[in-house]
Amino acid sequence: MSTNYFKSNPDEKGYFGEYGGSFIPEVLEEEMKKINDAYYSISKSHEFISELRSIRKHFQGRPTPVYYCNRLSNKYGGRIYLKREDLNHTGAHKLNHCMGEALLAKYMGKKKLIAETGAGQHGVALATAAAYFGLECEIHMGEVDIAKEHPNVVRMKILGATVIPVTHGLKTLKEAVDSAFMAYLQDPINTIYCIGSVVGPHPFPMMVRDFQRVVGIEARDQFQEMTGELPDNVVACVGGGSNAIGIFSAFLEDDECKLHGVEPAGLSFKKGEHAASLTLGKPGIIHGFKCYLLQDEKGEPDPVYSVASGLDYPGVGPEHSMLKDLKKAEYHSITDKECIDAFYELSREEGIIPALESAHAMAYAFKLAKENPKQSILVNLSGRGDKDLDFIVDTYGLPE
Numbered sequence: 001m002s003t004n005y006f007k008s009n010p011d012e013k014g015y016f017g018e019y020g021g022s023f024i025p026e027v028l029e030e031e032m033k034k035i036n037d038a039y040y041s042i043s044k045s046h047e048f049i050s051e052l053r054s055i056r057k058h059f060q061g062r063p064t065p066v067y068y069c070n071r072l073s074n075k076y077g078g079r080i081y082l083k084r085e086d087l088n089h090t091g092a093h094k095l096n097h098c099m100g101e102a103l104l105a106k107y108m109g110k111k112k113l114i115a116e117t118g119a120g121q122h123g124v125a126l127a128t129a130a131a132y133f134g135l136e137c138e139i140h141m142g143e144v145d146i147a148k149e150h151p152n153v154v155r156m157k158i159l160g161a162t163v164i165p166v167t168h169g170l171k172t173l174k175e176a177v178d179s180a181f182m183a184y185l186q187d188p189i190n191t192i193y194c195i196g197s198v199v200g201p202h203p204f205p206m207m208v209r210d211f212q213r214v215v216g217i218e219a220r221d222q223f224q225e226m227t228g229e230l231p232d233n234v235v236a237c238v239g240g241g242s243n244a245i246g247i248f249s250a251f252l253e254d255d256e257c258k259l260h261g262v263e264p265a266g267l268s269f270k271k272g273e274h275a276a277s278l279t280l281g282k283p284g285i286i287h288g289f290k291c292y293l294l295q296d297e298k299g300e301p302d303p304v305y306s307v308a309s310g311l312d313y314p315g316v317g318p319e320h321s322m323l324k325d326l327k328k329a330e331y332h333s334i335t336d337k338e339c340i341d342a343f344y345e346l347s348r349e350e351g352i353i354p355a356l357e358s359a360h361a362m363a364y365a366f367k368l369a370k371e372n373p374k375q376s377i378l379v380n381l382s383g384r385g386d387k388d389l390d391f392i393v394d395t396y397g398l399p400e
């Protein structure tokens, strides 16, 4: 089988194998087609590419470094390296696709960016991109999340975004998606819905992946320069799957590199206590696309949970769903407890406080290192932990 296949895009209907596609109201179909056409033409435009390159270098501070964890490698075995997306502007990988989406919006003549946010990370990244380009920004957020994630609400407002509280249903992420969708439907000509991961209808899973691919391309070059070889293992956490697909996409043709995605096992594998979509889900449809989905007999998404709020999504990107079936990547899960242990471990042994999402990837890397002491492991450290400190202190107290 030709490995070139894996570099290629989804088919013209947006399918990665049997996953992805576009299950949306007719009114939006036309709009998605316009976005797809605009993306197709500008992704080949010299002007667009050079503007994005310049933004990445001068505004975001890319390339982010690859760092060798000397103390952790000595302790656990293996050779552990981190791709430092925590050092990307705003402290996570999310700005990589938000800047791309906002630049696309500008080229399409859009005036306003609309999105939902759960923990507020996507909202902050998008509000940052909107400020950079002088676009309006409207972020829909459940009232429960607004109360829980106060610092990010403040950040969005300081950056000039309007935060719309969502007061119906459970007042969390799902209702915020519905609300943002309704706002977008009211004026699809002047606005664009900026999706926060490699999910949603075509072309978003492809487009967001392409914007995140910079992580993998940089890391592959940097790793080779540091070691003269490719990593034996690449590890990343998977919520919707954007940071993972970003780093995986540069290694898909390297059969010697094993790719590991890490999902949240939460408190247990009981329904409602985890968000391990690829591990325990079945193919289904959510938010306009087909993927591995945690769902009931009627196809309604299950409630999900993780200590890392960026990972608690019942679906997962269509390309990951395909990579799992093709066995091009393996998917594992890590519990809340293992995540918290890894959070402290990386903080104390290396002086890097990770996001709880990224701590899932670290926890799996430690297991891998113990089992394979001769191998190298490249972890995508998707974000920094500042946003999680209040939660950590409230829940576990301050260490002695």
Ligand SMILES: *Cc1c(COP(=O)(O)O)cnc(C)c1O
Binding pocket: 092, 093, 094, 121, 196, 197, 198, 237, 238, 239, 240, 241, 242, 243, 244, 310, 311, 355, 357, 358, 382, 383, 384
């Ligand atoms: C949002 C977030 C994630 C999860 O999103 P993916 O699309 O799966 O990458 C992971 N890490 C951090 C730091 C995040 O903010």
